[in-house]
Amino acid sequence: MHQAQHRLVVETTHRGLFEFTSEVARWLAAQAIETGLLTLFCRHTSASLLVQENADPDVRRDLEAFFARLVPEDRDIYVHADEGLDDMPAHIRTALTQVQIAIPVASRHLLLGTWQGIYLFEHRHAPHRREIVLHLIGE
Amino acid sequence: MHQAQHRLVVETTHRGLFEFTSEVARWLAAQAIETGLLTLFCRHTSASLLVQENADPDVRRDLEAFFARLVPEDRDIYVHADEGLDDMPAHIRTALTQVQIAIPVASRHLLLGTWQGIYLFEHRHAPHRREIVLHLIGE
Amino acid sequence: MHQAQHRLVVETTHRGLFEFTSEVARWLAAQAIETGLLTLFCRHTSASLLVQENADPDVRRDLEAFFARLVPEDRDIYVHADEGLDDMPAHIRTALTQVQIAIPVASRHLLLGTWQGIYLFEHRHAPHRREIVLHLIGE
Numbered sequence: 116m117h118q119a120q121h122r123l124v125v126e127t128t129h130r131g132l133f134e135f136t137s138e139v140a141r142w143l144a145a146q147a148i149e150t151g152l153l154t155l156f157c158r159h160t161s162a163s164l165l166v167q168e169n170a171d172p173d174v175r176r177d178l179e180a181f182f183a184r185l186v187p188e189d190r191d192i193y194v195h196a197d198e199g200l201d202d203m204p205a206h207i208r209t210a211l212t213q214v215q216i217a218i219p220v221a222s223r224h225l226l227l228g229t230w231q232g233i234y235l236f237e238h239r240h241a242p243h244r245r246e247i248v249l250h251l252i253g254e
Numbered sequence: 255m256h257q258a259q260h261r262l263v264v265e266t267t268h269r270g271l272f273e274f275t276s277e278v279a280r281w282l283a284a285q286a287i288e289t290g291l292l293t294l295f296c297r298h299t300s301a302s303l304l305v306q307e308n309a310d311p312d313v314r315r316d317l318e319a320f321f322a323r324l325v326p327e328d329r330d331i332y333v334h335a336d337e338g339l340d341d342m343p344a345h346i347r348t349a350l351t352q353v354q355i356a357i358p359v360a361s362r363h364l365l366l367g368t369w370q371g372i373y374l375f376e377h378r379h380a381p382h383r384r385e386i387v388l389h390l391i392g393e
Numbered sequence: 394m395h396q397a398q399h400r401l402v403v404e405t406t407h408r409g410l411f412e413f414t415s416e417v418a419r420w421l422a423a424q425a426i427e428t429g430l431l432t433l434f435c436r437h438t439s440a441s442l443l444v445q446e447n448a449d450p451d452v453r454r455d456l457e458a459f460f461a462r463l464v465p466e467d468r469d470i471y472v473h474a475d476e477g478l479d480d481m482p483a484h485i486r487t488a489l490t491q492v493q494i495a496i497p498v499a500s501r502h503l504l505l506g507t508w509q510g511i512y513l514f515e516h517r518h519a520p521h522r523r524e525i526v527l528h529l530i531g532e
Contacts, residue, residue, distance in 0.1 A: 116255040116391075116394040118429065118531060120497060151257065152293055152389050154430055154495050158506030160446045166353050168299045168345055173334035177342050178349060181325070186459070195451035203455050206446055210456060214444050214509075215495050217293050217354050219259060219389040226387050228297030231353075248504050250430050250497040252391065252394075252530065253257060255394040255530075290396065291432055291528050305492050307438040307484055312473035316481050317488055320464070356432050356493050358398060358528040365526050367436030370492075391530065392396060 119146050121249040127237035130183075130201070132165065132175040135247075136225075136233045142249060144223050151253015153225065154217040158246045161205030161238045163212040169232030182208050182238075205238035212236055220253060258285050260388040266376035269322075269340070271304065271314040274386075275364075275372045281388060283362055290392015292364065293356040297385045300344030300377045302351040308371030321347050321377075337378075344377035351375055359392060396530040397424050403523045405515035408461075408479070410443065410453040413525075414503075414511045420527060422501050429531015431503065432495040436524045439483030439516045441490040447510030460486050460516075476517075483516035490514055498531060 121142055125135050143153060157164050168174040186204040190196070193203035216233070219226045227233075235245055260281055264274050282292060296303050307313040325343040329335070332342035355372070358365045366372075374384055399420055403413050421431060435442050446452040464482040468474070471481035494511070497504045505511075513523050 116257070118394070120428065120499060150259065152391065154497065156495070156497050156504065158504065158509065160444070160506070160508050165349055166299070167349060171334055171336065174342065174345055177332045177334050178346060180331075181346050184331075185324075185463075192458075192462075193455045195449055195455050197449065203452065206452055207456060207459050210443055210445060211350055211489055213352055213491055213494075216352075217295070217356060217495060219293065219295050219387045221259060226295065226297065228299070228385070230299050231297065246506070248497045252430065255396070289398065291530065304488055305438070306488060310473055310475065313481070313484055316471045316473050317485060319470075320485050323470075324463075350489055352491055355491075356434070356495060358432065358434050358526045360398060365434065365436065367438070367524070369438050370436065 116254050117148055118252040123247045123249060125235040125245045125247060127235060127245060128242045130237055130240050131179045132234040132236055134232045134234050139233055140225060146251055148251055148253040149223055151220045151251060152217055153220050154250045156248045157214040158248060160209055162245045163209045163214055163236045164216045165212055165234045165236050166216060166231050167234050168230050170230055201240050208238040255393050256287055257391040262386045262388060264374040264384045264386060266374065266384060267381045269376055269379050270318045271373040271375055273308065273371045273373050278372055279364060285390055287390055287392040288362055290359045290390060291356055292359050293389045295387045296353040297387065299348055301384045302348045302353055302375045303355045304351055304373045304375050305355060305370050306373050307369050309369055340379050347377040394532050395426055399527040401525045401527060403513040403525060405513065405523060406520045408515055408518050409457045410512040410514055412510045412512050417511055418503060424529055426529055426531040427501055429498045429529060430495055431498050432528045434526040435492040436526060438487055440523045441487045441492055441514045442494045443490055443512045443514050444494060444509050445512050446508050448508055479518050486516040
């Protein structure tokens with residue numbers, strides 16, 4: 116049994132979903148591990164990880180619109196607003212989704228479903244560099 | 255240290271929670287691994303996984319009712335509706351819950367709490383065959 | 394490759410977020426594993442786990458207030474209320490967050506981001522003893 120670790124950076128340009136499935140798959144294919152478990156961990160409190168539909172871009176737009184409605188940027192309902200009106204909503208949206216996802220691996224491929232892609236869900240309006248730790252264990 | 259992988263199918267008949275704890279426990283008991291970590295991964299974007307209360311069926315009904323209210327089937331608020339009015343709500347409900355859960359294992363048993371069961375949360379009205387990948391690592 | 398398991402108890406005094414990052418870090422530092430993956434699993438259906446902002450306490454207050462608004466204690470909208478008005482909201486809040494989080498480890502340290510702490514999210518008003526299973530694998 117072996118393990119490997121890597122840090123991947125996802126550059127975001129605005130609030131919404133950014134796919135990075137191919138970056139993960141490329142790193143995985145270069146490892147000496149055929150079968151195992153790949154864990155992704157997002158090192159931020161205002162961005163999260165989602166496995167979501169990878170076909171119609173409208174799904175990503177509707178997802179972003181739903182979270183914007185559910186967690187409004189409203190000066191009156193939050194105490195914490197150090198970094199602006201999108202600060203506290205970003206923390207709440209991160210809590211409602213997740214910072215970690217583990218995906219089984221076989222034949223050096225992620226066992227994702229046909230329509231599943233891996234997304235960084237950026238919750239701030241401004242561009243950010245988001246660091247994701249990859250941990251692979253298997254043989 | 256060893257690992258094992260398996261694919262389990264959960265057949266759903268309607269929107270709501272379907273328990274499959276015993277199917278997982280049965281597979282686990284047949285593996286040559288005493289202590290370790292079991293990861294479940296749902297290969298879909300309109301169904302998810304939940305660890306929830308396994309006693310009162312009203313909990314499952316109230317959970318389904320809450321998510322139906324939170325993510326309404328409303329033609330006017332989503333762009334994406336390729337597969338019907340429950341299409342986009344299904345993706346959103348999946349994002350609000352999770353497609354992966356890992357549970358520690360000891361003495362070939364899942365270390366679930368007394369009231370915890372493993373559920374497939376079906377987010378579409380029509381029946382579906384949902385594929386769950388199980389990955390077990392340990393010794 | 395080795396593994397270790399531990400049970401940690403978090404005592405809560407009210408609804409809200411309770412940090413226990415240092416308890417986890419202390420146990421981790423005592424293990425003979427340098428690099429690997431640490432999984433935390435909460436054995437309850439009315440408390441969950443969050444990785445969240447560890448600087449400004451207002452973030453925790455705003456998070457609790459958001460979830461209290463999103464999942465109101467309303468006698469009329471839930472069937473299940475065996476343990477009081479906060480019973481069903483506690484299950485729903487658990488479903489909206491998560492009972493399991495895995496964090497990569499390097500040099501015997503959790504690879505958390507600068508502003509990330511590990512929290513038990515208590516969803517009941519009364520004090521509880523919450524049991525968290527830790528599972529560490531690596532070398």
